[in-house]
Amino acid sequence: MPDTPAAHRLIVALDVPDATAAKSLVNSLGDSVGFYKIGLELAMTPDYFPLLDWLAARGHRVFCDLKLHDIPATVGRAVQRLADSGADLLTVHAGQTAMLEAAAAARGTTLQVIAVTALTSLDQRDLTELGVTTPVDELVLRHARRARAAGLDGVVCSGHEVGRVRAALGPDALAVTPGIRPASDQAASDQKRVMTPQAAIRAGASHIVVGRPIRDAEDPAAAAMSIIDSIEQGLATRDA
Ligand code: C5P
Numbered sequence: 001m002p003d004t005p006a007a008h009r010l011i012v013a014l015d016v017p018d019a020t021a022a023k024s025l026v027n028s029l030g031d032s033v034g035f036y037k038i039g040l041e042l043a044m045t046p047d048y049f050p051l052l053d054w055l056a057a058r059g060h061r062v063f064c065d066l067k068l069h070d071i072p073a074t075v076g077r078a079v080q081r082l083a084d085s086g087a088d089l090l091t092v093h094a095g096q097t098a099m100l101e102a103a104a105a106a107r108g109t110t111l112q113v114i115a116v117t118a119l120t121s122l123d124q125r126d127l128t129e130l131g132v133t134t135p136v137d138e139l140v141l142r143h144a145r146r147a148r149a150a151g152l153d154g155v156v157c158s159g160h161e162v163g164r165v166r167a168a169l170g171p172d173a174l175a176v177t178p179g180i181r182p183a184s185d186q187a188a189s190d191q192k193r194v195m196t197p198q199a200a201i202r203a204g205a206s207h208i209v210v211g212r213p214i215r216d217a218e219d220p221a222a223a224a225m226s227i228i229d230s231i232e233q234g235l236a237t238r239d240a
Helices: 019-032 048-057 072-083 097-106 124-129 136-149 162-169 197-203 220-236
Strands: 010-013 035-038 061-068 089-093 112-116 154-156 174-177 207-210
Touching: 010 220, 019 035, 019 048, 019 220, 035 048, 048 061, 061 072, 072 089, 072 097, 089 097, 097 112, 097 136, 112 136, 112 174, 124 136, 136 154, 136 162, 154 162, 162 174, 162 197, 197 207, 197 220, 207 220
Parallel strands: 010 035, 010 207, 035 061, 061 089, 089 112, 112 154, 154 174, 174 207
Antiparallel strands: none
């Protein structure tokens, strides 16, 4: 991962209701972006796999953010099906280790699978309610180590944990970080735990996921270019 260029580290979330809107956003970004996330909203439409094919046919990488979580056999079989679809990246929840191992074993050679460590919507009170008393940053780290030991390619984690995750998993693991806001956007954000692209990359994120700051920008291509510049700066200021 250390050699990946800045432009390949930006994943744009296609958080839109249908393929028409998704294609329109992709077309407006032109060649500046080459990696797209298609998540649960689009998966609830008949457009999901045709859109995946459309993106792949244009040479784009595709992140299927489906956050799978089921018994190991079912997840393994689902991953096996997706492995032949042209998708590049898939999420599973950091559930039982046997499930992570089944996902890793089924992913084939082109699909990478990463684990969602702890949803950033969860706070300590939510975790306590679920019977989890481990502090959230320790929980993220524990899941990250388990996921990697199970053979997965990395994790999704917030910018606040990505430094410790990177230190624990080494330079080659994927550490995909959402909750990103450009410096100019910080005040306007409705999100509580946000980070600039530069800070997330500097802290060790291999990729950042950006949705609304690009989707809702007056000029989405300019917003994406400015984020890629910020990623460049983050890479330049990373500790060796
Ligand atoms: O906030 P934004 O619109 O940039 O979010 C982009 C994507 O990142 C969304 O698809 C959402 O699922 C994901 N996200 C996340 N955790 C957050 C914020 C966003 O997983 N804290």
